[in-house]
Amino acid sequence: MNNLILGTAFILFGGIIIIFIKEKYKGIIQSLFTGTGMILNLMIAVDLLIKGGSIASEIIFPFPLGKIAIVIDPLASLFIALISAGGFLASLFSIGYSKQYIENKKGTASFYFFLSVLIVSMILLVIVQNALAFLILWELMGLSSFFLVIFESEKKDVLKSGLYYLIAMHLGMTFILTAFVILSIKTGSYDFAAFSLFLKGADVKINSFIFILFFTGFGTKAGFFPFHTWLPRAHPAAPSPISAIMSGIMIKTGIYGILRILLISAAPSKGLSCFFIIISVITGIYGILYAIAQKDLKKLLAYSSIENIGIIGLGIGIGMLGLSYGSSYIAILGFSGGLFHLLNHFVFKSLLFFNAGAVYLKTHTRDPENMGGLIKKMPLTSALLLIGAIAIAGLPPLNGFISEFIIYSGLINEVITGDLIVSLISIISIAALSIIGILALFCFSQVFSIVFLGSPRKPADKINEVSLSMTIPMIILSIMIFAVSFNSRFILKYIGKIAVMFTDDINAFQTDRIASDLSNITIGFSVFVLIVLILFFIRFLLLRKKKISYTGTWACGYKSYNSKMQYTASSFGSSLLSLAAPFINYKVKKESNKTIFPKSIILNTHTEDAIENLIINPAISVINKLLNLFSWMQSGNTQQYILYGIIFLALVLLYVIGVK
Amino acid sequence: MEIFINIIIILIMPFLFIGAINRTKALWAGKKGVPLFQFLYDFIKLLKKGQVISNTTSFVFQIMSVIYLASVIFACSLIPMVNHRALFSFPGDFILFAYILGLGKFLAIISAMDTGSSFEGMGANREATFSLFVEPVFFVIISSLALLTKNSSFASIFTGLDNGGWIILLIKVLIAAAIFEMILVEGSRVPVDDPNTHLELTMIHEVMILDNSGPDLAFIQYGTGLKMTAYGILIANILMPGNINVLYSALMIGGILLIIAVLIGLIESLIARYKLSRVPQFLFFISSLSLIILSLILFFKKGI
Numbered sequence: 001m002n003n004l005i006l007g008t009a010f011i012l013f014g015g016i017i018i019i020f021i022k023e024k025y026k027g028i029i030q031s032l033f034t035g036t037g038m039i040l041n042l043m044i045a046v047d048l049l050i051k052g053g054s055i056a057s058e059i060i061f062p063f064p065l066g067k068i069a070i071v072i073d074p075l076a077s078l079f080i081a082l083i084s085a086g087g088f089l090a091s092l093f094s095i096g097y098s099k100q101y102i103e104n105k106k107g108t109a110s111f112y113f114f115l116s117v118l119i120v121s122m123i124l125l126v127i128v129q130n131a132l133a134f135l136i137l138w139e140l141m142g143l144s145s146f147f148l149v150i151f152e153s154e155k156k157d158v159l160k161s162g163l164y165y166l167i168a169m170h171l172g173m174t175f176i177l178t179a180f181v182i183l184s185i186k187t188g189s190y191d192f193a194a195f196s197l198f199l200k201g202a203d204v205k206i207n208s209f210i211f212i213l214f215f216t217g218f219g220t221k222a223g224f225f226p227f228h229t230w231l232p233r234a235h236p237a238a239p240s241p242i243s244a245i246m247s248g249i250m251i252k253t254g255i256y257g258i259l260r261i262l263l264i265s266a267a268p269s270k271g272l273s274c275f276f277i278i279i280s281v282i283t284g285i286y287g288i289l290y291a292i293a294q295k296d297l298k299k300l301l302a303y304s305s306i307e308n309i310g311i312i313g314l315g316i317g318i319g320m321l322g323l324s325y326g327s328s329y330i331a332i333l334g335f336s337g338g339l340f341h342l343l344n345h346f347v348f349k350s351l352l353f354f355n356a357g358a359v360y361l362k363t364h365t366r367d368p369e370n371m372g373g374l375i376k377k378m379p380l381t382s383a384l385l386l387i388g389a390i391a392i393a394g395l396p397p398l399n400g401f402i403s404e405f406i407i408y409s410g411l412i413n414e415v416i417t418g419d420l421i422v423s424l425i426s427i428i429s430i431a432a433l434s435i436i437g438i439l440a441l442f443c444f445s446q447v448f449s450i451v452f453l454g455s456p457r458k459p460a461d462k463i464n465e466v467s468l469s470m471t472i473p474m475i476i477l478s479i480m481i482f483a484v485s486f487n488s489r490f491i492l493k494y495i496g497k498i499a500v501m502f503t504d505d506i507n508a509f510q511t512d513r514i515a516s517d518l519s520n521i522t523i524g525f526s527v528f529v530l531i532v533l534i535l536f537f538i539r540f541l542l543l544r545k546k547k548i549s550y551t552g553t554w555a556c557g558y559k560s561y562n563s564k565m566q567y568t569a570s571s572f573g574s575s576l577l578s579l580a581a582p583f584i585n586y587k588v589k590k591e592s593n594k595t596i597f598p599k600s601i602i603l604n605t606h607t608e609d610a611i612e613n614l615i616i617n618p619a620i621s622v623i624n625k626l627l628n629l630f631s632w633m634q635s636g637n638t639q640q641y642i643l644y645g646i647i648f649l650a651l652v653l654l655y656v657i658g659v660k
Numbered sequence: 661m662e663i664f665i666n667i668i669i670i671l672i673m674p675f676l677f678i679g680a681i682n683r684t685k686a687l688w689a690g691k692k693g694v695p696l697f698q699f700l701y702d703f704i705k706l707l708k709k710g711q712v713i714s715n716t717t718s719f720v721f722q723i724m725s726v727i728y729l730a731s732v733i734f735a736c737s738l739i740p741m742v743n744h745r746a747l748f749s750f751p752g753d754f755i756l757f758a759y760i761l762g763l764g765k766f767l768a769i770i771s772a773m774d775t776g777s778s779f780e781g782m783g784a785n786r787e788a789t790f791s792l793f794v795e796p797v798f799f800v801i802i803s804s805l806a807l808l809t810k811n812s813s814f815a816s817i818f819t820g821l822d823n824g825g826w827i828i829l830l831i832k833v834l835i836a837a838a839i840f841e842m843i844l845v846e847g848s849r850v851p852v853d854d855p856n857t858h859l860e861l862t863m864i865h866e867v868m869i870l871d872n873s874g875p876d877l878a879f880i881q882y883g884t885g886l887k888m889t890a891y892g893i894l895i896a897n898i899l900m901p902g903n904i905n906v907l908y909s910a911l912m913i914g915g916i917l918l919i920i921a922v923l924i925g926l927i928e929s930l931i932a933r934y935k936l937s938r939v940p941q942f943l944f945f946i947s948s949l950s951l952i953i954l955s956l957i958l959f960f961k962k963g964i
Contacts, residue, residue, distance in 0.1 A: 379718075393762075393766060395760075395763040395766055396760050396763060401756075404755075404759075405752060405756070409812070411803075412803060412812045413812070415806055416807065423807055423958070426803075427800060427804065427807070430799050430803045431799055431800050434758070434795045434796045434798075435795070435796050437762065437795070438762065438791055439792065441791075442788045442792065444766075445769040445773070448770055449769070449770050452718075453770060453773045453774040454774065517752060521756065524748065527737070527748070528731070528760065535729055535879070536726050539875055539876075542707055542708075542875045546709065548710055548713060549710070549712050550713050550714075550715050551713075551714065552716070553716050553717075553775045553871055554714070554777065554870050555779075565778050566778055566781065567778050567784075571781065571785070572773075572784070575785055575786065576785075579940060
């Protein structure tokens with residue numbers, strides 16, 4: 001406990017002290033403090049995950065807050081570990097990334113300050129057990145991330161996206177607030193323990209209603225369909241390390257919220273669980289389909305985050321379904337699959353956003369159509385992106401596969417043991433998960449090949465590898481990818497402890513069963529690596545004394561081949577997107593003059609978010625119309641405003657006289 | 661003994677399989693045809709050659725062939741062969757099977773894009789798009805079988821399929837048909853793709869490896885042959901009974917593989933490949949077939 005307070009204080013102190021330090025050293029000092037804080041936090045988090053159990057304590061604050069219960073349980077420990085590690089890596093990455101700001105004479109004090117506030121607010125958020133404190137920290141997290149998103153506020157787009165984000169966050173928060181208000185009215189307390197007592201005694205309808213309120217609020221943060229629209233706007237606007245921390249960790253606080261609510265409420269009903277699974281599946285497919293259509297690297301990654309939230313949600317949904325029909329094995333499979341994917345997504349999504357930042361720093365563009373051939377200029381960055389891409393596509397032998405495998409196992413077990421509806425929904429989810437998998441493969445093979453492979457589409461002479469402070473976080477994350485995938489069994493053991501919290505089944509036998517399946521996977525991976533090594537050796541032997549000649553790419557006999565003839569991201573995605581066009585608003589506009597010698601052809605492909613088009617934009621225009629009715633009030637005329645004051649005073653006077 | 665036979669099957673069958681397809685096509689056209697093991701001779705010849713590598717390419721292009729072949733070999737170690745025994749079997753092994761083949765596909769796509777050739781881009785894009793339809797079909801079929809047999813590994817699913825009445829037989833035949841069509845897609849055969857075409861614009865799989873040469877090309881071609889064989893062995897597993905003599909079982913696998921090869925050869929002789937824009941219709945047909953299988957199994961199992 002003391003370690004955690006000390007560690008968190010370190011991170012906050014780092015954020016404050018850098019205000020008084022020279023621009024050049026801000027990043028380094030802040031990283032040092034965050035790093036120390038991370039080590040202290042990790043000590044307690046890892047210790048708790050290994051030993052199990054939880055630490056409870058209380059802090060007494062002056063009036064409105066009062067007594068606040070603090071509990072560090074395994075669920076909170078996992079989040080503390082991820083938040084501290086992610087925060088440290090992001091500040092490390094920022095040292096190199098913020099050099100562009102320093103060169104442009106842009107102060108970075110606010111950047112590091114709000115970064116520290118964001119990390120601290122998230123750490124505290126996952127340990128408080130009090131609605132009031134939770135809401136305050138939730139708001140603090142939202143605001144600090146808002147200021148980070150609009151850090152480059154001199155750009156108009158950034159400011160616009162930032163405001164969109166701010167409004168989305170507060171709309172979501174309204175639902176959380178409502179749910180908490182209902183609960184505290186019913187219980188007369190702000191404590192989660194009291195809520196839990198009430199919810200576990202209440203009937204299914206109340207539980208479901210409260211859960212849906214919370215889901216709407218937390219789902220907005222997490223990016224569940226149809227509340228996801230802020231992600232593809234906020235992520236491209238934010239500086240890359242911030243996108244990494246937002247996508248890698250902050251949106252997971254939404255998942256944390258959902259999990260915490262599940263922990264304090266009664267076992268969910270079957271209908272609710274199926275609803276949750278269906279929403280998650282839609283989120284997954286929707287996210288990855290739109291990701292393929294994006295022409296902005298970070299927007300693409302934002303949509304891919306939505307997809308991964310869908311996969312995490314699917315895991316949680318399986319867990320809920322398991323709880324609803326009393327199968328603790330399936331519940332544990334589901335929850336540990338979801339949590340494992342959460343961990344994995346943190347690792348590879350942070351890596352990919354760092355990568356996108358590194359590429360942006362060098363190319364000054366986020367449009368893959370203007371890149372290409374970067375593998376020769378930035379070999380290390382591209383190799384790291386390849387690792388991240390394989391991992392996020394869920395392909396063996398990397399970590400993304402492990403969590404998807406656990407989720408698949410949960411689904412298969414449901415198919416076998418469930419009744420008709422459960423089996424049917426599970427088979428549909430299996431098919432959907434495989435579609436998500438293959439679409440992710442499509443998406444990330446496209447990203448990697450358009451950005452890094454082929455020959456440069458725009459002159460790329462000045463581009464070189466990024467600085468050490470940026471590559472080190474990426475290297476750490478890619479080592480983590482391998483470490484997680486080859487030690488999945490041990491990690492599952494600790495994640496299983498969190499999953500067990502959701503069930504009443506205390507014995508660890510269930511997690512052992514999953515662990516033995518995972519050890520098969522680990523053996524399989526090792527065999528695969530062995531086969532690869534043997535084949536490489538054979539290839540080496542075969543080519544040892546052979547002639548290897550280098551020439552241009554075969555262009556079917558065409559001599560003057562140039563880089564403009566390469567396949568582009570639009571052309572790569574076109575065949576799939578035109579098949580999916582009915583679902584995703586994919587529009588192709590082609591202008592060509594059909595003469596004998598055609599000169600210029602203009603091709604424009606375009607996708608718009610369907611939810612934004614169908615729901616959000618109409619809603620905004622209705623609200624605008626409504627509010628316009630009152631616009632005459634704000635005329636800008638001083639006399640009019642004085643009149644308002646006089647009317648108000650007169651009314652007050654009348655009221656006072658009337659009362660007397 | 662079983663493991664030994666399994667390894668022999670993996671080593672030899674791809675050559676025989678491709679040879680049988682080509683022989684069928686030749687006989688149907690009234691030609692004598694190339695020797696049955698021509699593919700093997702080509703393979704050995706390619707292994708002895710040097711390489712020509714494009715300047716545009718990077719290390720991705722060089723590691724692809726090895727990882728592609730390794731993924732297929734590893735996938736083969738997961739499917740049961742003689743007497744429904746696999747080298748490697750555990751609950752959920754079919755997920756690893758599908759995903760490791762996905763890894764090979766991923767590498768094939770990025771290696772094609774590595775050359776910067778627009779033709780290879782086309783091929784990569786088509787291959788990725790088509791597999792979008794095949795992958796869910798595989799998962800729906802296997803999870804329906806899991807529902808039917810209450811098991812979740814290849815070996816136990818296939819063993820569980822042994823007994824049953826006419827409806828099981830119907831399901832088996834339909835599944836064999838669906839997987840057969842998957843071979844046509846994954847192996848890039850007519851009517852989806854024509855391995856013998858020489859027009860780069862219309863090729864799919866072959867165009868992706870236009871720039872590969874020497875041992876790399878040999879690895880990839882062998883990998884593709886092995887992949888078709890692997891799916892063929894899946895069909896053999898569904899059709900053949902378990903618990904028979906090892907030798908019978910091996911012969912049965914060989915026989916069923918040859919029948920499949922002859923069928924592929926006949927199809928290639930009898931019908932032309934579809935227009936590219938028509939291919940998705942064929943893929944939708946496989947998808948609906950898998951849904952029919954699912955509903956049949958639900959009907960049989962749950963009695964709706």
